[in-house]
Amino acid sequence: MIKFWNKRVQEGIVTESKELESELTVIKKEIQERVTKKFAGSLAIRMVDSGSCNACEAECNALSNPYYDLERLGIYFVASPRHADVMLLSGLLTFNMTPHAKDAYAQIPAPKWIITLGDCPVMQAPFEKNYAINAPVGEHFHVTHHIAGCPPNPLEIMQVFLEFIRKIS
Amino acid sequence: MRFIARYAKELEENFEVITLYDERIDKELLSKEKPITQTLSRKYPVAIWFERKMHDDFGIVFHDAFDTRPLVHQERFPQGLHPLLRAFNQVHLDASKYLPYKYEAIDGDGVFQVAVGPIHAGIIEPGHFQFSQAGEAILHLEVRHFYKNRGIEKMLEGKTLQEAKPIIERISGNETLAYQICYRDIYLQASQQELPLAIAKRNALLLELERIIHHLTDLGFIPNDAGFGAALTFASRLAEDARRKLQELTGHRFGFGAIDFKNHSIDTLSFKAWLHALQKDVLYFQEWITDIPSLWDRFDTTGILSFDEAIKYNVLGVVARASGISQDRRLNKFYIEHGFKMASETSGDVAARFKVRLQEIINSIEMMHNFLQEDTTSLSLESVKDGEYMSFVESSIGELFMTIDIKEGVIERFYVRDPSFINWQALHLMMQGNIIADFPLINKSCDLSYAGNDL
Structure with a gap:
């Protein structure tokens, strides 16, 4: 392990887009009171894949790598909808996933929001509507915000999260 | 057979x-x-x-x-x-x-059922796992999927190959290059054209890059599921570097649209420098992780798929090669000439699958050196002839099989068998003698696709 710590110290911090942190500081100042009231200072997200190709999930996982380190902004992916403020919904809302996505949403305590992730849930991806697909998601849920892209890259996702925090306050 | x-x-x-x-x-x-x-x-x-x-x-x-x-x-x-x-x-x-x-369930005194999914605790695709448990010990697992079924087969009927391409690219995001190469081979059979070697080399380079990204991600997530988070931090950074290289080469972080019958300019010098740096980091990772006994306590003898069972269930890819089966679609003249060596382990456990991934990354880096070249060949495509076509590609998971029937210029039937469709059916065999807390570890060591499986 000593070799690991040596390497770790040599390489230092690789996290990028530091400007997001200062942006967040500004937002925090602007909205501190309301954020504290609504989110107790942090934003908890429950990711639900309703029938994607897994690229959107891979990009959400990438948000935790050292370059992006999403949690420094106080935004967390949580294991249960009961811990969440927001449902982040990717995929085409398949016929088979529709009841489960609705269940997950019902489990989130109010106040709650839905952000759609990627082109699939809004039917902007190349897939066509058929018997197995219930998208666009807007016909089944009240969607607050959308992150476009196929898939949106991690930085775009982070920027929209901040935009979202600003908007709902 | x-x-x-x-x-x-x-x-x-x-x-x-x-x-x-x-x-x-x-x-x-x-x-x-x-x-x-x-x-x-x-x-x-x-x-x-x-x-x-x-x-x-x-x-x-x-x-x-x-x-x-x-x-x-x-x-x-x-x-x-x-x-x-x-x-x-x-x-x-x-x-x-x-x-x-x-559900398949074992009954008995004190035996209980644990239902997991379709929505899981992490950022993972949806699927259901039903366990019959005697305390900690897993007696049986049933894998139940198809929550992501998008009706892809039906969706593609009546489309031309060109119209179908953007959809085929997006069947499974982690394997998109493998799907695109399967599609490429079917197109070339249907248009009766030969693929210029230079294009084959670029495409093979991209496929190895996709494999590296997938394997690196797993090299982080497998130890992470055994409670060793530092490996995830280290490997996810390397995976991100590789993904950015893929974007540099194809204009897309996953390579959607990358297999386009054209060669594009590559900055070979900087790519080579990156390959060298990556190789150094992977060898460092290997030495570091091999030296952590508490981790191998969790990997060794966990989730064993024996050779006999692997043969009986016709498993594919990383899972097969970790159980002693020498099976890989890259075992051909083109790949061997570019330095392909088949990874192989025999213990069939989580450790074996982890080591196969490590071996494959090192071999893929070597092959990418050999595939790399400055070239701008392009192929203009002829029109396609009706017929039944099939193709195979070794994706990062295993052998991918695709078949397309073309009639009057449009797709009459599209079918693809992701390697996951077979390997998922062998997952329950790895549960015998293991505890439920090791399930995520065993599952991740196979890292199968849900999207490719469900279609």
């Missing part, structure tokens, strides 16, 4: 059931009034999902099958509908009455 796939198509008067082995293809015609045939599942256990799927898709009945439950269609799917029939043209389904699915 290795079983590869079994699927059906609807002809004018009949159904045709096609069974593909590594040595031959069997075709059988069934009447539409009474579509009944004999099951293969007694000899090839993994045939059962193919047959259950054919029943859902076409209504074909398999005599003597040990399992006749629906596969793709779930509790609320309307009864008696078979969406792959020509006559089926609904674009919307209303959920019908909830009919419970009868």
Whole structure:
């Protein structure tokens, strides 16, 4: 392990887009009171894949790598909808996933929001509507915000999260 | 004889059931009034999902099958509908009455059932796992999927190959280059053209890059599931570097649209420098992680798939090579000339699958050096001829099989068998003698696709 710590110290911090942190500081100042009231200072997200190709999930996982380190902004992916403020919904809302996505949403305590992730849930991806697909998601849920892209890259996702925090306050 | 796939198509008067082995293809015609045939599942256990799927898709009945439950269609799917029939043209389904699915379960004093999913605790695709437990010990696991079924096969019918391409690219995001290369090979068969070597080399380079990204991600997540987070931090950074390289080469972080019958300029110097740096980091990682005994306590002898079971279940890819089977679609002249060496382990446990991934990354780096070249060859595509075409590619998971029938210039039947469709069926065999807390570790060591499986 000593070799690991040596390497770790040599390489230092690789996290990028530091400007997001200062942006967040500004937002925090602007909205501190309301954020504290609504989110107790942090934003908890429950990711639900309703029938994607897994690229959107891979990009959400990438948000935790050292370059992006999403949690420094106080935004967390949580294991249960009961811990969440927001449902982040990717995929085409398949016929088979529709009841489960609705269940997950019902489990989130109010106040709650839905952000759609990627082109699939809004039917902007190349897939066509058929018997197995219930998208666009807007016909089944009240969607607050959308992150476009196929898939949106991690930085775009982070920027929209901040935009979202600003908007709902 | 290795079983590869079994699927059906609807002809004018009949159904045709096609069974593909590594040595031959069997075709059988069934009447539409009474579509009944004999099951293969007694000899090839993994045939059962193919047959259950054919029943859902076409209504074909398999005599003597040990399992006749629906596969793709779930509790609320309307009864008696078979969406792959020509006559089926609904674009919307209303959920019908909830009919419970009868899970495989072991009963007994103190034995209880644990249901996991479809929505999991992490950022993972949806799928269901049903465990029969005696305390910590797993007695049985049933894998139940198809939550992501998007009706891709039906969606592609009636489209030209060009129209189908953006959809085929997006069947499974982690394997998009493998899917695109399968598509490429089918296109070239249909247009009766040869692929220039220079383009084959670029495409192979991209496929190895995709494999590296997938394996690096796993090298982080597998130790992470054993509570060793530092490996995830380290490996996820390397995976991100590789993904950015893929974007540099193709303009897309996953390579959607990258297999385009053209070569684009590559900054070979900076790419080579990156490959060297990556190799150094991976060797460092290997030395570091091999030296952590508490981690190998969790990996060794966990989730064993024996050689005999691996053969019986016709498993593919990383899982097969970790159980002592020498099977890889890259075992051909082109790849061997560019430095391909088959990874191999024999213990069949989590450790073996982890080590196979490490070996493959190191070998892929070596091959990418050999595939790399400055070149701007391009191929103008001819029009396609009607026919039945098949292709195979070794994706980062295993052997991918795709078949497309073209009639009057458009797709009449599209079918793809992701390696996951077979490997998922062998997952329960790895559970014997393990505790439920090791399930995420075992599952991640196989890292199968849900999207490619569900279609």
